[in-house]
Amino acid sequence: MNKIFLLLLIIGIFIISCTDTLDKTTAYNDKPRIExxxxxxxxxxxxxxxxxENAIKLDQRTQTxxxxxDLCSGCMNCMNLFTCPDDAFTINVDNIKPAQxxxxxxxxxxxxxxxxxxxxxxxxxxxGRAFQYELVLTDSNDQIINNxxxxxxxxxxxxxxxxxxENLPNDELVKLGIKALDELDQASLPALEEVYILGENIxxxxxxxxxxxxxxxxxxxxxxxxxxxxxxxxxxxxxxxxIIKVHTENITESNWEMLDEYEQxxxxxxxxxxxxxxxxxxxxxxxxxxxxxAIDESENISLLSNIAQATTTDIPDVxxxxxxxxxxxxxxxxxxxxxxxxxxxxxxxxxxxxxEIRISQQEITEANWEDAELLEDPPWPxxxxxxxxxxxxxxxxxxxxxxxxxxxxxxxxVSPLSNVPNANLIIDVTPPSxxxxxxxxxxxxxxxxxxxIQxxxxxxxxxxxTADHYxxxxxxxxITESNWExxxxxDDPPAPQVAGSSQFCFVDVLEPxxxxxxxxxxxxxxxxxxxISNSPAGKIVYQINTAACHNCSNCxxxxxxxxxLQGPGYKYIDPDLCEACxxxxxxxxxxxxxxxxx
Numbered sequence: 020m021n022k023i024f025l026l027l028l029i030i031g032i033f034i035i036s037c038t039d040t041l042d043k044t045t046a047y048n049d050k051p052r053i054e055x056x057x058x059x060x061x062x063x064x065x066x067x068x069x070x071x072e073n074a075i076k077l078d079q080r081t082q083t084x085x086x087x088x089d090l091c092s093g094c095m096n097c098m099n100l101f102t103c104p105d106d107a108f109t110i111n112v113d114n115i116k117p118a119q120x121x122x123x124x125x126x127x128x129x130x131x132x133x134x135x136x137x138x139x140x141x142x143x144x145x146x147g148r149a150f151q152y153e154l155v156l157t158d159s160n161d162q163i164i165n166n167x168x169x170x171x172x173x174x175x176x177x178x179x180x181x182x183x184x185e186n187l188p189n190d191e192l193v194k195l196g197i198k199a200l201d202e203l204d205q206a207s208l209p210a211l212e213e214v215y216i217l218g219e220n221i222x223x224x225x226x227x228x229x230x231x232x233x234x235x236x237x238x239x240x241x242x243x244x245x246x247x248x249x250x251x252x253x254x255x256x257x258x259x260x261x262i263i264k265v266h267t268e269n270i271t272e273s274n275w276e277m278l279d280e281y282e283q284x285x286x287x288x289x290x291x292x293x294x295x296x297x298x299x300x301x302x303x304x305x306x307x308x309x310x311x312x313a314i315d316e317s318e319n320i321s322l323l324s325n326i327a328q329a330t331t332t333d334i335p336d337v338x339x340x341x342x343x344x345x346x347x348x349x350x351x352x353x354x355x356x357x358x359x360x361x362x363x364x365x366x367x368x369x370x371x372x373x374x375e376i377r378i379s380q381q382e383i384t385e386a387n388w389e390d391a392e393l394l395e396d397p398p399w400p401x402x403x404x405x406x407x408x409x410x411x412x413x414x415x416x417x418x419x420x421x422x423x424x425x426x427x428x429x430x431x432x433v434s435p436l437s438n439v440p441n442a443n444l445i446i447d448v449t450p451p452s453x454x455x456x457x458x459x460x461x462x463x464x465x466x467x468x469x470x471x472i473q474x475x476x477x478x479x480x481x482x483x484x485t486a487d488h489y490x491x492x493x494x495x496x497x498i499t500e501s502n503w504e505x506x507x508x509x510d511d512p513p514a515p516q517v518a519g520s521s522q523f524c525f526v527d528v529l530e531p532x533x534x535x536x537x538x539x540x541x542x543x544x545x546x547x548x549x550x551i552s553n554s555p556a557g558k559i560v561y562q563i564n565t566a567a568c569h570n571c572s573n574c575x576x577x578x579x580x581x582x583x584l585q586g587p588g589y590k591y592i593d594p595d596l597c598e599a600c601x602x603x604x605x606x607x608x609x610x611x612x613x614x615x616x617x
Contacts, residue, residue: 115143117199120210127217133184140199141176149173149199159192190218224252225319229311234329239303242329250290251315258287258313270310270326306330338365339432348422348440352447355411357422363403364428371400371426383423383439416444450547451477451486454539459557459616467531470557470614478518479543486515486541498538498554531559556617
């Protein structure tokens with residue numbers, strides 16, 4: 020059948036015509052190739068001279084037929100017997116074989132597979148195009164390995180050939196040899212290479228369990244999960260894929276198979292890299308659990324990961340609190356109190372989350388809101404409609420202060436800017452109220468230089484508040500406005516207490532047996548001062564207990580200091596210095612140091 024095909028092809032394409040000119044043929048020592056490229060009506064040549072089948076060949080590169088003169092000697096007679104034009108044939112001498120292939124790359128990266136790549140050689144050394152290749156495969160014992168692969172038709176010299184062979188012995192060393200042949204079966208030297216064919220590797224080690232799943236960026240219907248990629252074998256290599264489960268029920272090994280898998284297409288990264296996946300289509304305000312297992316290419320499955328947990332947020336709140344429009348600034352001489360009606364969480368409904376109150380020395384607007392000073396510790400918002408206030412301290416007089424407030428809800432929605440009131444501290448011209456009940460305390464004293472005075476505290480403004488400080492003065496004559504400045508100043512007065520409180524002071528710089536007068540003035544923080552108080556007096560003396568000293572009935576309760584003398588085991592009053600006492604003695608423990616008021 021093949022011969023008939025070739026004959027028909029030759030008849031159809033090239034009709035052989037022979038010649039009667041002996042000059043057209045010459046005896047060749049080398050192998051001649053007679054190409055019939057332009058001959059017609061040469062059917063007789065093929066019919067009358069029995070040419071063997073393998074003598075007629077088809078050159079697939081040029082799609083021309085030729086007769087091998089070594090195999091069909093009758094062709095030479097054909098040329099002499101029949102008429103054929105001179106240009107109907109050529110006789111070529113080919114004694115140059117293809118060059119050896121010298122750059123084979125053979126690799127096996129899949130089970131039973133072999134890839135061979137090399138650069139095509141030529142027909143004549145490295146020129147032209149070889150006729151065919153011959154591939155031989157042998158095992159490590161040099162036994163032929165049969166394979167269905169048929170080498171491809173050679174490409175032009177210099178072009179890369181790429182062969183893929185299948186169904187080779189697994190886990191075995193294969194030797195390969197490749198020759199290039201021309202149309203005269205002249206062969207190149209064999210190119211030799213060895214390659215180990217990949218076999219099935221039994222992998223029993225699963226990926227390491229994931230131990231660091233975390234959840235962040237939580238919203239009402241999604242969150243991100245992060246973890247460190249395990250390997251193919253423990254923490255080495257790269258896993259093939261993940262099974263991720265997200266459920267409202269806690270995930271354990273016992274219920275793992277019953278829970279639905281979360282659909283995802285993440286491709287695992289190499290071990291040690293951070294993986295990130297966004298979990299979507301979740302329900303608001305719902306608690307979710309997340310677990311992961313990693314699988315390798317052999318379907319080995321890791322142990323269950325740690326279980327991460329998160330609760331999705333509520334449906335977003337986009338309604339801000341309404342603006343506060345009744346902000347007031349009420350000044351005193353020391354503070355400014357700001358008052359307002361609480362707004363809501365959503366408009367005027369509910370309760371806002373927090374306030375920002377700002378102060379400035381220029382009018383506050385949306386444009387300069389961030390530049391205004393933020394006041395610390397504002398009150399927590401009350402339910403909408405409630406009255407609220409805030410005290411602003413540490414202010415200066417003769418400066419105009421502007422105030423504004425904004426309310427925020429728990430979603431950080433912010434109200435519009437409030438109205439912007441302003442105020443100045445009031446200048447204080449009201450002095451503390453007058454002290455009219457200053458008294459000297461009568462009774463026993465601890466020493467001979469101290470008297471106790473007492474009074475009722477005035478306020479900062481009249482009888483309201485607390486004064487700033489006192490001035491207490493003493494003199495041996497009654498103190499009035501006219502001699503106030505010349506009176507002696509006591510340098511350790513007590514601090515004022517709130518108006519109406521009872522206060523006292525121990526004046527401890529006095530001399531005994533001397534009548535002293537006292538007076539006091541109160542000052543506020545603006546140095547407003549009240550009128551001078553009343554001016555009571557007192558004297559420090561020895562006092563004799565006449566009830567226990569019966570023979571001293573003529574003695575008085577008080578006497579000058581020098582009139583009282585110390586006797587053996589008792590004190591007595593010198594009658595020469597205390598004329599009213601007469602001649603009187605008394606035990607020492609019946610005589611005391613005391614203050615007498617005047």
